[in-house]
Amino acid sequence: MSSALDFTHDPAAQSWVASAQAEGSDFPLQNLPWARFRRSRHEDWRIGVGIGTELLDLAEALRRGRWSAAEQALLDPLARGDLKALMAQPAAARRQLRQALFAALQAGSRQQAQLEACLRPQAAVEFTLPCEVGDYTDFYAGVHHATAVGKLFRPDHPLLPNYLWVPIGYHGRASSLTVSDTPIRRPWGQRKGPDDAQPVFAPSQRIDFELELGLWVAQGNALGQPIPIHEAQEHLFGVSLLNDWSARDIQPWEYQPLGPFLAKSFATTLSPWIVTWEALAPFRCALHRPADAPAPLPYLHDAADAMSGALDLHLEVDLQPQGGRAQRISQSNAKHLVWTPAQLITHHASNGCNLRPGDLLGTGTISGPQPEQAGSLLELTLGGKQALALEGGLNRRFLEDGDTLALRARAERAGAAGLGFGACSARVLPAHPVS
Known part of the structure; x- marks a missing residue:
């Protein structure tokens, strides 16, 4: 069973994204939900991660961030809007990417300077279903x-x-x-x-x-x-x-x-x-x-x-x-x-x-x-x-x-x-x- 707690559940952990600390926020650092979005109708859909009132654009994060080879391989299809590719991965790989994103968005992360430019206001983007549902x-x-x-x-x-x-x-x-x-x-x-x-x-x-x-x-x-x-x-x-x-x-x-x-x-x-x-x-x-x-x-x-x-x-x-x-x-x-x-x-x-x-x-x-x-x-x-x-x-x-x-x-x-x-x-x- 994939029920074990790890450092991503630490209630004291905070993000360098200020809105993630707002009282009653749906998307604190401990959540990191997935969504599929685009900034305009002229742009392809891509996958993002919710953090506070922002969305981490994974297409930009892949290009600007510092990731291991294994993390890059998991992020690549997400940058192209394909969440099913991550769904198909073993649970251990999904946890690995969650942990990497948590560390990158945590206060004090060495990735902050690179990833600040990858944030998009959730209110300014268009959402669609997270993936095409077959059944x-x-x-x-x-x-x-x-x-x-x-x-x-x-x-x-x-x-x-x-x-x-x-x-x-x-x-x-x-x-x-x-x-x-x-x-x-x-x-x-x-x-x-x-x-x-x-x-x-x-x-x-x-x-x-x-x-x-x-x-x-x-x-x-x-x-x-x-x-x-x-x-x-x-x-x-x-x-x-x-x-x-x-x-x-x-x-x-x-x-x-x-x-x-x-x-x-x-x-x-x-x-x-x-x-x-x-x-x-x-x-x-x-x-x-x-x-x-x-x-x-x-x-x-x-x-x-x-x-x-x-x-x-x-x-x-x-x-x-x-x-x-x-x-x-x-x-x-x-x-x-x-x-x-x-x-x-x-x-x-x-x-x-x-x-x-x-x-x-x-x-x-x-x-x-x-x-x-x-x-x-x-x-x-x-x-x-x-x-x-x-x-x-x-x-x-x-x-x-x-x-x-x-x-x-x-x-x-x-x-x-x-x-x-x-x-x-x-x-x-x-x-x-x-x-």
């Missing part, structure tokens, strides 16, 4: 979300019999993944109410968000070769915020018998930042499953993963009506997931499915046990039956055109430097006219 799988690992939604449809038996035995998931649409701040269009689709004689084709009236984390696959596995649970963390590159937009009135009509389709595939929003699995080492925690949950089958159980394979991340959801201010509507925590990231990786590959560098796994909606910890409007409004009150006399059952929905995450623990994930937000636009 996207969305899981359903939030047990409180699954229970709350199940109660809406099956009050006596909210969890289906397989739920606590097998990680549930479906294959999503990689082409409609979009980076934060990309507006989404209200989708068209078929919907049918219980008393309607036939379905209608119309814009969805029940647009919803889902508070999730995105797990990025590092080196993959050969077709037919499973990934053992005790090795699965080595196959995790990092974590992003993810909003799995959902059309709740399209979903119930189309999902039977094969599962989610157009109600999910119209858009999924990701933060541009990947916080590495190594950076999250101080914030890993024990997996907490319901008291009546069966023990995982042996292929999904590893004692070390059960003790420190889950994540303690505080999650928040803000809703901003058009012309209004952002309001907090929910708070939750990633520790409410019923499976660890390693278990999701292992199960996905258990039948020999070949995962590849840059593949993305959604965790599923992360709700807590309390009503105010719900990770979707479906839960917050009891399926649209109870309006959510907002400031200024406004209310929402589901999202309206012009609403902006933002997700945030923060990791905090005594004895560790706190870190964040950047924002994951998007505004809902009206449906496109259909002739």
Whole structure:
């Protein structure tokens, strides 16, 4: 397991980049998340590292900095915008580059004079997805979300019999993944109410968000070769915020018998930042499953993963009506997931499915046990039956055109430097006219 702490987690370490020391900074020296960016439309995409409010341009850093031959080899594809090349490297090589960047950005570094010219203000660049995603799988690992939604449809038996035995998931649409701040269009689709004689084709009236984390696959596995649970963390590159937009009135009509389709595939929003699995080492925690949950089958159980394979991340959801201010509507925590990231990786590959560098796994909606910890409007409004009150006399059952929905995450623990994930937000636009 790649869970050991090293000098890059020292909470006393500071950077020569002044903004990295700001109270509550998402990107202190101990974080160093990855992103793909460009300064103008006339420039090629390249990879950068977040530090405070700045971005270290790795194309310039490779040219100006002092790096070992091994470090240069790892930086070269990043300078050309290829993050998958680093994802495909063994975990030891990924840690080596993290340590080199940490040393280069640390206060007192001999690299400061060379690298100061390689910083770019994050607010002045354009971001895109960290890499092109070949495959996207969305899981359903939030047990409180699954229970709350199940109660809406099956009050006596909210969890289906397989739920606590097998990680549930479906294959999503990689082409409609979009980076934060990309507006989404209200989708068209078929919907049918219980008393309607036939379905209608119309814009969805029940647009919803889902508070999730995105797990990025590092080196993959050969077709037919499973990934053992005790090795699965080595196959995790990092974590992003993810909003799995959902059309709740399209979903119930189309999902039977094969599962989610157009109600999910119209858009999924990701933060541009990947916080590495190594950076999250101080914030890993024990997996907490319901008291009546069966023990995982042996292929999904590893004692070390059960003790420190889950994540303690505080999650928040803000809703901003058009012309209004952002309001907090929910708070939750990633520790409410019923499976660890390693278990999701292992199960996905258990039948020999070949995962590849840059593949993305959604965790599923992360709700807590309390009503105010719900990770979707479906839960917050009891399926649209109870309006959510907002400031200024406004209310929402589901999202309206012009609403902006933002997700945030923060990791905090005594004895560790706190870190964040950047924002994951998007505004809902009206449906496109259909002739």
